[in-house]
Amino acid sequence: MEFSLASIADSIDQWLNAHCASWLALTIEFVIVGVLCIGLFAVLGLVLIMMERKVSAYMQLRLGPNRVGPKGMFQTVADTLKLLVKEGLTPAGADKFLFNLAPFVVMIASMLVLAPIAFAKDFVIWDVNIGVLYVSAVSSIGVIGILMAGWASNNKYSLLGAMRSGAQIVSYELSAGLSILTIVIFSQDMSISSIINSQQDGWWIFKGHIPVIISFVIFIIAVTAETNRAPFDLAEAESELTAGFHTEYSGMKFALFFLAEYVNIFIVCAIGATLYLGGWMPLHIGNWEAFNHIMDYIPSSVWFLGKTFFLIFVIMWFRWTFPRLRIDQLLNLEWKYLLPISMFNLLLATLVAIQGWYF
Amino acid sequence: MLQEVAKTDTGDLVINVGPQHPSTHGVLHLVITLNGETIKKVEPHLGYIHRSIEKMCESLSYRQFIYSTSRMDYLSAHINNHGCALAVEKGLQIEVPQRAQVIRVLMDELTRLASHQLWWGALAMDVGAITPFFHAFRERELINDIMEETCGARLTMNYMVPGGVMFDLHPDFQKKVKDFLTLFKSKLPEYDELVTGNIIFQNRMKNVGYISKEDAISYGCSGPTARASGVSCDIRKKYPYDIYAQLQFSEAIETAGDCWGRYLVRMEEMRQSISIIEQLIDNIPEGDFVAKTKAVLKLPKGEFFTRVETARGELGIYIVSEGGLTPYRIKFRSPGFSNLSALDHMAKGQKIGDLVAIMGTLDLVIPDIDR
Numbered sequence: 001m002e003f004s005l006a007s008i009a010d011s012i013d014q015w016l017n018a019h020c021a022s023w024l025a026l027t028i029e030f031v032i033v034g035v036l037c038i039g040l041f042a043v044l045g046l047v048l049i050m051m052e053r054k055v056s057a058y059m060q061l062r063l064g065p066n067r068v069g070p071k072g073m074f075q076t077v078a079d080t081l082k083l084l085v086k087e088g089l090t091p092a093g094a095d096k097f098l099f100n101l102a103p104f105v106v107m108i109a110s111m112l113v114l115a116p117i118a119f120a121k122d123f124v125i126w127d128v129n130i131g132v133l134y135v136s137a138v139s140s141i142g143v144i145g146i147l148m149a150g151w152a153s154n155n156k157y158s159l160l161g162a163m164r165s166g167a168q169i170v171s172y173e174l175s176a177g178l179s180i181l182t183i184v185i186f187s188q189d190m191s192i193s194s195i196i197n198s199q200q201d202g203w204w205i206f207k208g209h210i211p212v213i214i215s216f217v218i219f220i221i222a223v224t225a226e227t228n229r230a231p232f233d234l235a236e237a238e239s240e241l242t243a244g245f246h247t248e249y250s251g252m253k254f255a256l257f258f259l260a261e262y263v264n265i266f267i268v269c270a271i272g273a274t275l276y277l278g279g280w281m282p283l284h285i286g287n288w289e290a291f292n293h294i295m296d297y298i299p300s301s302v303w304f305l306g307k308t309f310f311l312i313f314v315i316m317w318f319r320w321t322f323p324r325l326r327i328d329q330l331l332n333l334e335w336k337y338l339l340p341i342s343m344f345n346l347l348l349a350t351l352v353a354i355q356g357w358y359f
Numbered sequence: 360m361l362q363e364v365a366k367t368d369t370g371d372l373v374i375n376v377g378p379q380h381p382s383t384h385g386v387l388h389l390v391i392t393l394n395g396e397t398i399k400k401v402e403p404h405l406g407y408i409h410r411s412i413e414k415m416c417e418s419l420s421y422r423q424f425i426y427s428t429s430r431m432d433y434l435s436a437h438i439n440n441h442g443c444a445l446a447v448e449k450g451l452q453i454e455v456p457q458r459a460q461v462i463r464v465l466m467d468e469l470t471r472l473a474s475h476q477l478w479w480g481a482l483a484m485d486v487g488a489i490t491p492f493f494h495a496f497r498e499r500e501l502i503n504d505i506m507e508e509t510c511g512a513r514l515t516m517n518y519m520v521p522g523g524v525m526f527d528l529h530p531d532f533q534k535k536v537k538d539f540l541t542l543f544k545s546k547l548p549e550y551d552e553l554v555t556g557n558i559i560f561q562n563r564m565k566n567v568g569y570i571s572k573e574d575a576i577s578y579g580c581s582g583p584t585a586r587a588s589g590v591s592c593d594i595r596k597k598y599p600y601d602i603y604a605q606l607q608f609s610e611a612i613e614t615a616g617d618c619w620g621r622y623l624v625r626m627e628e629m630r631q632s633i634s635i636i637e638q639l640i641d642n643i644p645e646g647d648f649v650a651k652t653k654a655v656l657k658l659p660k661g662e663f664f665t666r667v668e669t670a671r672g673e674l675g676i677y678i679v680s681e682g683g684l685t686p687y688r689i690k691f692r693s694p695g696f697s698n699l700s701a702l703d704h705m706a707k708g709q710k711i712g713d714l715v716a717i718m719g720t721l722d723l724v725i726p727d728i729d730r
Contacts, residue, residue, distance in 0.1 A: 061493050164396075234712075239382040
């Protein structure tokens with residue numbers, strides 16, 4: 001049998017089912033998946049924060065962290081340790097229950113979205129048949145946590161940040177949803193695995209013509225806004241609101257917000273890679289048999305992570321280049337430009353799909 | 360315990376911006392009244408970095424007091440010193456040697472460049488772009504190195520003395536300045552590419568913080584803030600001091616009156632400063648770098664006023680002398696103070712994000728406002 005993540009998962013499943021009752025096997029699998037998810041979270045946090053610091057350092061004529069470990073690799077570990085032992089302060093006037101609950105809501109929301117993402121060929125936690133719908137539904141739960149944090153902090157900066165974030169995420173959810181729908185129209189399915197399978201002979205960004213390219217651009221803008229990243233980082237806006245909704249958070253509670261931000265970036269980029277760049281599908285060019293064959297040798301997980309990290313790099317590139325928008329400009333951009341364009345684009349995509357004008 | 364004002368009677372939100380806030384660039388305290396995100400009133404509270412420099416100067420001799428002025432507008436330290444030296448020279452009617460005049464103007468313009476570079480980076484950071492700050496500091500560092508070689512300090516220069524400058528130029532000075540100019544001229548297009556041409560940045564600047572020509576005059580604005588509203592007020596042109604009268608440069612004037620106008624004025628001033636330095640750097644006359652003065656300076660009884668154009672606007676130095684060893688009274692008319700007074704007028708009806716952009720384009724240096 002070929003060696004892959006999917007085959008490992010299969011053999012674990014078979015081994016467990018052979019050695020214990022099916023309900024016990026299922027429970028053990030749940031536990032394994034949970035532990036893996038948490039482990040993935042921790043690793044993603046470390047890797048992405050390190051990546052952000054190195055990317056920003058590169059753009060800002062700096063070296064970035066280079067003292068802890070080889071090339072500063074363990075800087076984030078040291079920072080996490082620091083945050084772990086820091087006092088988790090709760091302000092006197094805060095609503096203690098909501099204040100302490102908020103980071104977990106944000107965290108759990110981003111954790112749930114991991115479920116339908118295909119990390120490699122046939123390697124999915126939960127291949128639900130309404131995958132993209134599930135993703136766009138669950139990913140917006142996070143805003144409740146942000147609103148909670150802003151309200152419960154009893155701090156006016158936090159409140160303003162949370163209100164901005166609420167307005168922003170609710171608006172940009174529309175564009176993100178509509179651009180996801182474009183792909184659903186083309187692939188005629190909502191499950192993540194069949195969307196990926198529909199890109200067997202070419203990624204949607206290549207064979208979907210203009211509507212897909214437009215929706216890809218809109219999707220990238222919208223998810224940058226949804227994850228509260230610059231140039232749409234109005235919820236934090238450190239030069240205006242000091243730190244926005246997490247002004248009052250310290251220690252591990254702050255770290256959870258921070259981690260959730262990075263995991264959210266990973267998730268939206270993974271969705272982007274899945275919908276537009278073929279997920280774990282290798283790059284195939286027409287009938288270049290040799291080239292396609294070589295591409296097939298690269299493991300599917302590498303393809304998936306490569307595409308995802310490319311998109312993450314693009315989003316980091318935005319952050320370290322662009323100034324921040326103002327709140328009214330941000331909402332104008334969505335309601336006056338992106339939303340009409342994506343609605344029109346949806347019609348265009350439908351036309352293209354019905355007429356079969358795509359490759 | 361003090362009860363904090365959280366809401367006004369009409370239900371508006373009151374927020375304290377500062378004294379510790381990332382974008383007040385110092386210990387400025389603004390009490391802003393908000394209706395949602397819209398600003399209704401901005402009330403600056405001063406005094407957090409008041410060191411009573413004016414009072415201190417009254418007990419310092421005419422040579423000594425100049426040094427305390429480096430701590431006012433620390434980004435134009437040379438120009439502050441220059442103004443004070445001019446005032447003392449006016450009182451004693453000292454003839455400053457040509458060489459000293461040229462050196463002073465060179466230093467002033469290098470200071471102006473350094474100050475505007477920092478302003479450019481800080482403004483970009485205020486509107487959310489962090490990277491330009493590092494690019495600006497890369498070039499500013501070179502100016503600081505030149506300063507360090509020439510006068511031994513990087514921030515509080517204390518280089519200008521009554522009658523000239525404290526030391527002669529470093530032998531490498533001309534070469535270093537030319538190298539810097541070559542580099543900086545190649546980097547200015549990069550500045551434009553990264554920030555000026557950015558559509559988000561332009562949208563953040565245009566039609567924000569408007570102040571009309573009449574209002575700019577009545578608030579006493581000066582420097583780039585007033586020139587962006589079409590007020591011609593460059594002291595270097597209007598009341599030339601030292602050798603500015605013999606130099607070819609144009610006054611940067613815009614008529615927009617908004618943040619974008621102020622941005623363009625400062626960018627143009629950088630180009631003008633480069634041109635001034637280029638005119639002078641090869642023509643530094645030989646001779647004394649300082650006039651021969653008495654060991655102890657005593658200004659005659661009377662009142663003396665001079666003004667210079669700092670990077671932020673018009674700095675006025677007013678000395679009242681009773682004929683003694685120390686001034687009887689010294690008053691500085693600092694540009695930042697008057698420019699800050701227009702903040703409420705500019706920010707009314709704008710958003711919180713705009714307030715930050717307006718403060719950025721006013722280029723506030725808080726120790727200059729408080730003294």
